[in-house]
Amino acid sequence: MRPTIIVVAVLTFCQAAVSARANDSRCAVPPYGMTVSSFKAFAQAFGGVVVPAKVLPALCNAKYGGTDRTGLYNLGFTDQDIDSKSMGDLAPQFMTALFNLADKTHQ
Known part of the structure; x- marks a missing residue:
């Protein structure tokens, strides 16, 4: 059940970011606003649960591109969290929040 909830949450987040299309050029291609080493570490750690090429552009655009941050707010992130953290820190924290x-929903 847990992977299903994560997939639904990620898809919802990604759809919200796509619909608000204020894209930043850093978010269009790997490493999606991250360092190459942070991107590789994220892909290795979470690539079996999510598709980094789907999740990271949406997260990157929420950070840099001005897309809707509601999904991040709902996970407990604040504007200060999003703006002050690097993508290399924000992406794994996003996955942890998911x-x-x-x-919580499985209990």
Whole structure:
């Protein structure tokens, strides 16, 4: 059940970001606003759960491109969190927040 909840949450987040299309050029191609090493670490850690090429552009555009941040706010992130963290820090924290949400809804 947990992976299903994560997939639904990620898809919802990605759809909201896509619909608001204020794209930043850093978010169009890998490493999606991250360092190459951070991108590779994210892909290795979470690539079995999500498709980085779907999740990271949406997250990157929420950080840099001005797209809707509601999904991040709902996960407990603030504008200060989003703006002050690097993508290399924000992306795994985003995934952790999704896992925590899945755990809460599964109980």
